[in-house]
């Protein structure tokens with residue numbers, strides 16, 4: 270087993286796992302000192318390209334961004350999202366997962382879904398591909414408004430069953446997106462593998478957020494996103510200084526000229 274994955278597994282019930290998204294090298298370089306997992310999420314479709322759905326993200330887009338992210342990582346585990354319609358059956362999933370790993374040197378891929386994709390995950394695992402699961406809100410199959418999961422008995426039963434099935438199929442960890450607090454606790458306690466929450470309370474073994482959201486670069490109003498910094502303020506300050514110096518003929522001074 271990949272030593273980075275062993276390390277992630279060993280954190281269960283000991284220390285929280287820190288996971289963040291990166292879409293480029295400059296970001297992964299900064300994150301790597303503080304993260305256990307760096308996720309090249311297909312959220313890049315909405316965050317960078319203003320797509321109305323992650324369904325429009327292609328395999329080539331994921332590979333190009335992941336190649337950039339790879340260059341900034343020294344220690345974190347790198348996971349790449351398999352985009353929509355790239356894992357509809359076992360053979361398609363294996364071919365595309367291999368392509369992602371070959372070109373990006375990712376440590377693992379992430380797939381959205383429960384029992385419907387268990388046979389696909391088992392096939393990837395048989396072929397030595399590390400897989401992260403994703404349950405709860407599944408942006409690739411989301412229809413209509415986003416609503417938290419675990420409201421009804423039916424949903425609760427299915428999510429618990431799905432999480433156990435994913436563990437059995439060999440995923441090393443599961444992202445739980447927008448799952449009700451008590452159910453999240455139950456799932457996390459029942460599993461041997463770590464759960465990574467996004468909008469799913471503190472009852473997870475780790476947390477993930479979209480980095481652009483938490484630094485205030487991407488302006489989102491999603492309830493679970495806490496804006497830890499307003500990076501736009503610092504960018505604006507730098508741009509203002511540049512503009513002022515250019516207009517005053519102060520930049521480029523002799524120091525910056527040949």
Ligand code: KIV
Pocket residue numbers: 290308309310311312313350444467477478479
């Ligand atoms: O695409 C993504 O960034 C994700 C995380 C938000 C979990 O799947």
